[in-house]
Amino acid sequence: MKATKLVLFGLAAGYLFTQSGCSTGYKSVANSSQYASNGYKLVWADEFNNDGAPDSTNWVYEHGFERNEELQWYQPQNAFCKNGLLVLEARRETKPNPLYEAGSTEWRKKRQNIEYTSASIKSIHKQSWQYGRFEMRGRIDISAGMWPAWWTLGVSGRWPADGEIDMMEYYRKALLANIACLGINGKAEWYSTKHSTDTLGGVAWSKKFHIWRMDWDDKEIAIYVDNQLLNKVALSKLDNKDGTGINPFKQPHYMLFDLAVGGQQGGSPAATAFPRRFEIDYVRVYQKIN
Numbered sequence: 614m615k616a617t618k619l620v621l622f623g624l625a626a627g628y629l630f631t632q633s634g635c636s637t638g639y640k641s642v643a644n645s646s647q648y649a650s651n652g653y654k655l656v657w658a659d660e661f662n663n664d665g666a667p668d669s670t671n672w673v674y675e676h677g678f679e680r681n682e683e684l685q686w687y688q689p690q691n692a693f694c695k696n697g698l699l700v701l702e703a704r705r706e707t708k709p710n711p712l713y714e715a716g717s718t719e720w721r722k723k724r725q726n727i728e729y730t731s732a733s734i735k736s737i738h739k740q741s742w743q744y745g746r747f748e749m750r751g752r753i754d755i756s757a758g759m760w761p762a763w764w765t766l767g768v769s770g771r772w773p774a775d776g777e778i779d780m781m782e783y784y785r786k787a788l789l790a791n792i793a794c795l796g797i798n799g800k801a802e803w804y805s806t807k808h809s810t811d812t813l814g815g816v817a818w819s820k821k822f823h824i825w826r827m828d829w830d831d832k833e834i835a836i837y838v839d840n841q842l843l844n845k846v847a848l849s850k851l852d853n854k855d856g857t858g859i860n861p862f863k864q865p866h867y868m869l870f871d872l873a874v875g876g877q878q879g880g881s882p883a884a885t886a887f888p889r890r891f892e893i894d895y896v897r898v899y900q901k902i903n
Contacts, residue, residue, distance in 0.1 A: 653746055653899035660895045661699040667692055671740055675733035675871070677712070678721040683760070683876030685731035686710075692732035698892045701872040703731040703759070705887040729882070733871030741768050741865035746899040747827040753783050754889045755810055755819040758882025760784045760873035761891040763825060765866035773801035774853050776861025780836055781825040784879045786810050790836040790843035794861055795853035802854060806844040822894060834862065868896070 648655075659671050666689070674689045691702045708727040717723045753761045762782040767775035779791035787807040796802025810818060826837045835845040852860045872891040874882050 648746065648899050652901045654902050656745070656898055656900045656902075657740060657742070658895060658897040659699075660697070661694045661893065662697055664695050665693065667694060667699060667734055671736055672734040673737060673739065675735065678724075679733065681873070681876040681878065682720045683873045683879065684758075684882065685729040685872075685874040686727040687733045687871075688730050689732070691730055692734055698894055699870070701732045701734075701761070701870060701891040701893075703729060703872050703874050703887060703889045705882075706730055729874045729887075731872045731874055733869065733873075735869040736867045737766075737768075739867070741867045742898050742900070743863070743865040744830050744900065747780060747829070747868075747897075748899070749781065749825045749896045750822055750894040751781070751825065752822045752890075752892045752894075753781070753819055754872075754891060755783060755786070755816065756882070756885040756889055758875050758880050758885050759889055759891075760876065760879035762869070762871055762873070763893075763896075764869050766869065767861045768865050768867060770853075770859070770861055774855065774859070774861060776851070776864075776866065777801075778827065778829070778834060778836075778862075778866065780827045781838070783810070788813065788838065788843070792834055792836075792844065792846050792851065792862075794851045795855055797854050799855075804844065804846045804850070808843060822892075829862070831863065870896075 659668060661667070674692065675687045677686055679687055685703060686708070691704065693700055705728065708730075710724050710727050712722050713725050714722040749763050751763070760783065762779060764777060764779045764782065766772065766777055769775060773793050774795040777791070777793040779789060782789040782791060786809060788810055789805060789807050791803055791805040793801045793803045823839050828835045831848060833845060833847045836843045848860060848862055851862050852858055870891070870893060872889070873879055
């Protein structure tokens, strides 16, 4: 989700797993028996079965203008659970920008008004995992200007030295699968792939729910949608390039869901009717327990 600076492309192969924090009341887990036969155990899940605000034992909110010069103001009321789904809703609404400073050139402060609102939640300081099979069933909106994402950041280090994994990211008619560490000169080093949503089925494809999955172990990270491999990168390529030898993917990561609007990558939402939604049916983490 960070602004792309240096893009590389990677490949390799794997599974394996650690850490926990289980919830109760899961919907039937279609893949559980298959995963169990491969040695995986469900260690945490949020099924979003209770109407109302997202579970505060798992999630905190992001607030305001966060990153990438995006147009939306993040606020808690745009995230809610209803009918077994977590809904992140982007709205076109005008409000005074409380950060506004006349004459400022800083992007958060130079906007006199908020023109769009949306939501972003993250599991920081609530839930984190090192290695695992991460799975999310969701439906994304691919209207112009929409930028939904499901991603992780490491618990230690400043970005990009903390490591980033974009398990699901969409903008400008492309589905992305990205992994980033600290590159040379303090810039992010990206291992990224793009897949046209037109080739997947376009608008008809986006109206259906799909399953995104990441398999992450001490050898590699692999990202899939509906069992189709999108990207695979060996951890041996992902040491930070600052001389420390730190690999940010050998530490726990926390999870984020957001629906951004516009910004450096999202494109213009001017012709899009609002509200728009990113809907999540469930998110689950499986690990191999020794």
